Amino acid sequence: MERDGFLELRGVASHYGATQVLTDIDLSIAKGEFVALLGSSGCGKTTLLRLLAGFISPSAGEVKVRHRDVTHLPPDKRGMALVFQSYALWPHMTVAQNIGYGLKLKGVARAEIANRVAAMQSLLGLDGLEARKPQALSGGQRQRVALGRALAVDPEILLLDEPLSNLDARIRLTVRHELRALQKRLGITAIHVTHDREEAMVMADRIVILNAGKIAQAGTPEDVYNRPASAFVAAFMGAENVILLNGTLEDDDFSIAAGTANVAGNVPLAGRPLASGPVEARFRPEAARLFEAGEIAVIGPGITFRGEVAAVSYPGGHWRHVVRLGQTEIMADGTQAFEPGTRVGVFVPAEALFLFKSPEAASVSPISRASSGKVHA
Amino acid sequence: MTAARNPARRNPLAALWWVPRGIIFGLMAFFIFGPLFNLVLWTVAEKWYFPYSLPLEYGFSSWAKVFAPRGGAMQSLTNSLVVALLTVVVSLVLAIPAGYALARLKLPFRGLILLAFLIPQAFPNLTVYVNIARIFYEIRLNGTIPGVVLVHVSHGLVYAVWIATAAFSAIDAELELAARNIGAGAMRTFMDVTLPLAAPGLMASAVFVFLESLDEFTGSYFVGAPDVNMLPLLLYTTAAGGNYQIASITALLLLVPSLVFMLIVERFLKADVLSRVGH
Numbered sequence: 001m002e003r004d005g006f007l008e009l010r011g012v013a014s015h016y017g018a019t020q021v022l023t024d025i026d027l028s029i030a031k032g033e034f035v036a037l038l039g040s041s042g043c044g045k046t047t048l049l050r051l052l053a054g055f056i057s058p059s060a061g062e063v064k065v066r067h068r069d070v071t072h073l074p075p076d077k078r079g080m081a082l083v084f085q086s087y088a089l090w091p092h093m094t095v096a097q098n099i100g101y102g103l104k105l106k107g108v109a110r111a112e113i114a115n116r117v118a119a120m121q122s123l124l125g126l127d128g129l130e131a132r133k134p135q136a137l138s139g140g141q142r143q144r145v146a147l148g149r150a151l152a153v154d155p156e157i158l159l160l161d162e163p164l165s166n167l168d169a170r171i172r173l174t175v176r177h178e179l180r181a182l183q184k185r186l187g188i189t190a191i192h193v194t195h196d197r198e199e200a201m202v203m204a205d206r207i208v209i210l211n212a213g214k215i216a217q218a219g220t221p222e223d224v225y226n227r228p229a230s231a232f233v234a235a236f237m238g239a240e241n242v243i244l245l246n247g248t249l250e251d252d253d254f255s256i257a258a259g260t261a262n263v264a265g266n267v268p269l270a271g272r273p274l275a276s277g278p279v280e281a282r283f284r285p286e287a288a289r290l291f292e293a294g295e296i297a298v299i300g301p302g303i304t305f306r307g308e309v310a311a312v313s314y315p316g317g318h319w320r321h322v323v324r325l326g327q328t329e330i331m332a333d334g335t336q337a338f339e340p341g342t343r344v345g346v347f348v349p350a351e352a353l354f355l356f357k358s359p360e361a362a363s364v365s366p367i368s369r370a371s372s373g374k375v376h377a
Numbered sequence: 378m379t380a381a382r383n384p385a386r387r388n389p390l391a392a393l394w395w396v397p398r399g400i401i402f403g404l405m406a407f408f409i410f411g412p413l414f415n416l417v418l419w420t421v422a423e424k425w426y427f428p429y430s431l432p433l434e435y436g437f438s439s440w441a442k443v444f445a446p447r448g449g450a451m452q453s454l455t456n457s458l459v460v461a462l463l464t465v466v467v468s469l470v471l472a473i474p475a476g477y478a479l480a481r482l483k484l485p486f487r488g489l490i491l492l493a494f495l496i497p498q499a500f501p502n503l504t505v506y507v508n509i510a511r512i513f514y515e516i517r518l519n520g521t522i523p524g525v526v527l528v529h530v531s532h533g534l535v536y537a538v539w540i541a542t543a544a545f546s547a548i549d550a551e552l553e554l555a556a557r558n559i560g561a562g563a564m565r566t567f568m569d570v571t572l573p574l575a576a577p578g579l580m581a582s583a584v585f586v587f588l589e590s591l592d593e594f595t596g597s598y599f600v601g602a603p604d605v606n607m608l609p610l611l612l613y614t615t616a617a618g619g620n621y622q623i624a625s626i627t628a629l630l631l632l633v634p635s636l637v638f639m640l641i642v643e644r645f646l647k648a649d650v651l652s653r654v655g656h
Binding site: 054074075081089090105150 | 570
């Protein structure tokens, strides 16, 4: 997909009072792309969406659609339709009136409106509900009416503000796929705000992770999952096990020194900006392999920790162990259960081990966003 | 029998609980409906004097007198209704933009502005209206319908603005944003989304203003009389002259719209609006 800059943000910033909510947002979105803005609450993702919709003016920077500056255009002149988290359906209008309101504003003939509203209803599975008021609908139905209202005006850009967060977990899973399929079929550019990692992964072409008002990383789901650019992204994408290690740079390898809880190991550098000294290592519980302390387990490049099982539980599919490594505790999954108290080895293969400059080092020279944090096998 | 005796054994007074309740409700009903009943009796009494507790003769001659072309009551009723309706219109024309601004914009001294509408009620009516009458006399508004309407608006605006503010702030701002987002301009959004949703609250504020205007005496007396006679003035003069029949009929005429509108208010004014009045 070429980044022809269908929707472009350049140096966008926003503040609320004295608080800086967004800083220096640069983003280029292609036509037909599905972009997820992912971040924890308060990271500025909803502010960014409202800024795109025209409800807030940025304090700096510009927003362009097809090379046309829309930064200071009022919301009704932007051609972007927003699906609100609260749905914001008009309670005094019926389903058909809600969906058809945008068309009515455009001066579309009454019969034509009725046709298009009916088509939208059958597209979204809302047949027979046209005379209902929003209060008489279920959560899922309201969500679809809100979507229908936004889609009815044929927007170039669809903005989605956590539209699935008010749905039951089971409905949410199906709506994800329906929404994605619909967006593909209609070829609409969509920007989806969510705090749900999995939702962003399964729906988006590209994920933009926001942290404290800045873009922490932007890339394909596979990119941000397997090649997190910073410790924050790695942690946000589920690599919650964190251990501080010491290592030295040796040509193309990063050689990790033996510590209280780990044996010495070697991982390929693969272009990461690491320097000799302390590093922060992160990995996911499911990436670890557990074996008994006595076994020999040199499976490939990677690192082996030695520790003791502190607890074990069965969340389903695999056994989850809490392993004590010296002062810290980590989680590691295994296909078999080890009793608490067992001495175990935990092997993390190089491709699943994310290494970053340790926070002290990072504060001296911040991690560049462009750099890749990948560890190649 | 055993079933009846069992609760009585636990607490012998429990079975008699209805007695104090009945007395309290009976007294309340008497205090509310007693005077009303007396009022209705007076309207149809032809002859009624001490020491008789009920009228000696019944008839509708007083009604005929009130509604006679030269009775003056019809004139007063018309004046009162015209003034009340005009007061409602003027108050709403002022209160809708004011209420919207107070509800939506981040105004400095918002609390003070809201309080300012209370000022006409905060001082003794007499002093205020005597001075208004003096000023109105100079600018020739005394004894005119617009003069009375202005006085009533100043009096009723506190209800209109406070309730309108509450009605507008009860509307989720996202509903307006949704309309803007889908292509409606600011004015169109107000007409299509905000106003219909605020309508019940605005309706209630109109009712309050209408009732205030209908009941208002002091201002009507100083600014309106003797050229513009209103229903409360008629009530006052007839009652003061000892004509209880005419006074009762006038009172009844004042009571009917009040009852009707209280029912309307009860229907339209929802809890979410009420909870925001004055905030």
